[in-house]
Amino acid sequence: GTENDEYEVEQFRNEAFGLFDRVGDSKVAYNQVADIMRALGQNPTNKEVRKVLGNPSDEDMAGKRLEFEAFLPMLQHIVNDPNKGTFDDYVEGLRVFDKEGNGTVMGAELRIVLGTLGEKMTEAEIDALMQGQEDENGSINFEGKPSSLSLRSHPKWYPIPYRETFS
Incomplete structure (x- = not known):
């Protein structure tokens, strides 16, 4: 990508993703992923979010954490989903x-x-x-x-x- 893209990604990492990082390990809890996507203007169903996370168990939703690099392609998938409701x-x-x-x-x-x-x-x-x-x-x-x-x-x-x- 261009320098501008990298700058935007970095800004996004610090602002949007950082807000939800309660621990300071540059990760977010699985159960925050839907909220982050909605904060970014997407409207995925809870089911869709679980699907991009690999259909984790309730325990994993509450306990597992996701890093920014893994989050980006998931967000991309939701943004580009041709079946999403308008x-x-x-x-x-x-x-x-x-x-x-x-x-x-x-x-x-x-x-x-x-x-x-x-x-x-x-x-x-x-x-x-x-x-x-x-x-x-x-x-x-x-x-x-x-x-x-x-x-x-x-x-x-x-x-x-x-x-x-x-x-």
């Missing part, structure tokens, strides 16, 4: 539950979906996500102001590709 997939997925065809979904229905499809969310995760999203009728507008819908950035919901979940 924001349009996400909106398309919500459209399935839009009974009125007006860009809204019922909060109660969305709660059921989040708890049962894809990477199932816990009651607490759903509550945290849905807080302040429903209007007085219990609906959530997902077309008009998607930026206000923090749902779209939730790692367990956002990347479920429409075609996988609903087709």
Whole structure:
């Protein structure tokens, strides 16, 4: 690579990766990899992250550490994954539950979906996500102001590709 690329990689190593290095050994815990990728603007599912890590056990997820050099190709894989869900997939997925065809979904229905499809969310995760999203009728507008819908950035919901979940 060019000097510029090397500089960027070095900067990234120090800033992004360094933030998550709790021990000071220039490594991060396996269970931090998903958070680092999301901090870098990616939205992999937990399943995808485990896959690039080689499907480690829960013990390994909690105990094993990964060095920067091993992390980079994993990140590259996630970035270049042709099957990753896009924001349009996400909106398309919500459209399935839009009974009125007006860009809204019922909060109660969305709660059921989040708890049962894809990477199932816990009651607490759903509550945290849905807080302040429903209007007085219990609906959530997902077309008009998607930026206000923090749902779209939730790692367990956002990347479920429409075609996988609903087709």
